[in-house]
Amino acid sequence: MTMRMLLVTPFLPHRNVGHGTATVVSRFVQYFAARHELSIVTFYNGLEELALVDEVRQQGASVTALPFPGAGFWYRQRTRINTAFDRRPFMVSLFDVPPMRSAIRQLLRTSTFDLVHIDTTQMGSYVDLVGRGGPKTALVEIDVSMKPLRRRYEQAASWPERVVYGREWRRMCRYEPELCRKFDMVFAVSDEDRQLLATAGVADRLALFRYGVDEDVFEIPPKRQFDSALLFLGSFMHEPNVDAAEWFVTSVLPLVRARVPGATVHLVGGWQEKVAHLGRHPGVVVTGRVDDVKRYLAMADVCVVPLRWGGGVKLKTLEMMAAARPVVATHVGTEGIHVEHGTDVLLASSAEEFAARTVELLRDRGAREALGQNARRLVMREHRWQDNLERMERSYEMLVNAHVTTLRRST
Template sequence: MRILILTPQLPYPPQQGTSLRNYHLLRYLAARHEVSLLSFAGADARPSHLAHLQAFCHTVRTVPAPERSMARRLWTLLSSARPDMAWRLFSPEYARALATGLAREPFDILQVEGIEMAPYLWGLQPPHPFVVFDDHNAEYVLQKRAFLTDLRRPQRWPAAAYSLVQWRRLRRFERAVCRRANGLVAVSQADAQALTALDPRLSPVVVPNGVDLEAYRPDFPPLAGLAHPSLAFTGKMDFRPNIDAVLWFAQQVLPLLWQRDPDMRFYVVGQSPSPRLDPLRAEPRITITGRVDDVRPYIAGADAYVVPLRVGGGTRLKVLEAMAMGKALVSTSLGVEGLGVGDGREALLADTPEAFAEAVASLLADAGRRRALGQAARAFVERGYGWERIGPRLEAVYPRAN
């Protein structure tokens, strides 16, 4: 089949959630179909990145990622009924490139990766290919949770007001996008149910996130020089759910752990740290790394991995990566939502500061339990979350692959 995939950023190198999912599904599909890519590319895109993708894609076309000024963002917020995400990647140049590509080649499938790319569906002219919308998160749910979380803190009420507006707009927009697609993909059963709640006629197919089991393995060499005992969290650190997770853990959980062991260290590993995290830099036992070439040495070197997420949706690639590396994990219930992880079986789950601190402390005091949980976590992802098991589930959405 001839497939055209639209991505919000260049899938290579695959360094965070969206690019990881896009890259591995792209590779799987390209081995079995004629796959073309139309992607936004940032200023950091290099010729070697394009060459890597061109080696297995039929064609690769990129368009510079648009830059939105704050004034422009405020204008669309006030003048449009669409959510902010619908305008984030608005580009007449991209729309022209898509129209040209569709006119030039008779594609069987047009695959739209994420809600930021969905506005381009409104420009399609019939006849057009079978449209698959891969909804990386039930976005309206994410904004609802952000609103409810920020509402509890008066200093976050402006952010809560923004999330309230976006939640309501996303409900309408996400419903309209899903209705325009011929095939609808969700990354978890929870997200599929959230989309069905928008319109009971929708029939989303669950194609979960996965992990590269060869790249993320338990015997990966740890980073030399990490202090112990140590905890790690990885993720893109300008993403609101990750910011909230780190602040909550640092402010509510770590003080309880430091009462037991004042030497405990916390490593926050990921690109683009938000200024909201700057106050944590004054604490020498917390390290905010910023962008690193490879997160795996930090995960491998930590005594345990924490997922203190209170906001978000989808399934978290960071969780699968830590589990694949055989790392003992402590998470909120939301942090592993949609994965089928069992409390005390593949991870420890806790939702209050006191329970979270107790779970972490119990793991750090018991090397045997850490080892057993890590082994169970690795076996869990091997059973169902390697990309070679996930790819066929996406193909099943296509009309001639059933």
């Protein structure tokens, strides 16, 4: 059956946007626009992103793109003040803007849809525009926001941060389960997130959507010439990635270089101005956004994922594993991926442990090759886009054909 679908997503779904959510949703668009009637309403951030809109349209989707006001300093400050007087979390209020509501309302009024698919908790409040008896609704919880907010609160370095993040975490713990219950279906991206939502009372409408990896990443050949090259991938728009890069460069890398003096780490990802200062440290190269991540994966001897907080499945970890590169990561960095320490990746918690694992791999070619090949096999088995998007498509066809629609209330 051909479905008429409306996709509401916070970031322009194009890989060159440089955000993990944009990359994931770009694969959703590529798959569903070729098989169904797909309309997209999204934000863009700056003229560089606006120039990519036509490329998304060329895949067969109708696209309505609006400028995102939340990137502006004063807009964010006004939103923070406003959230002091309402019960919604800051990020929800930041993404809930009148022009987006008007655009979605207009599309729902002038077009007929079978399904409204909304990405992320931040955008979930727009579900109240879908009336009873209207199209079915689905929320993809790219990141169950309760979890990273709890981690951020627990790791807060000062009492003002603890106050702010503690309030946001408690608000999200109330808001997110209530939001999920307004949708006909909710997709979690990992077993851990699905269990967290089930515990919060959303068990009767949960499904699982696993991320995938582009097929050409599996084709990256083994590295022949060893030069102690380390790689960290990630958009530095994302605060947990900034924290991870700073922690690795200041706390882990000096310990690595004390034992492997030639070790060098490349920090690869957009919004590099947030980590540009790290390039002054010995053994650090800040590249910014690159057109072809595969080239940097190919040059890496060891990949690192030193995330200390955050949530959701890390697409960068999957890409590193798919490239058959050995990975040293924190438990946060491999969350949602069925890895086994010592078989698929090496896991570490402290700076000393992370450095020791990294040095262990730099000094042992056999261990690097074995770990990388095991990692690639795991990703090939569980994280291929075609397989996982086909499962989502079947879930949506069943949902559209079902007769039960959730009672929706205004947020």
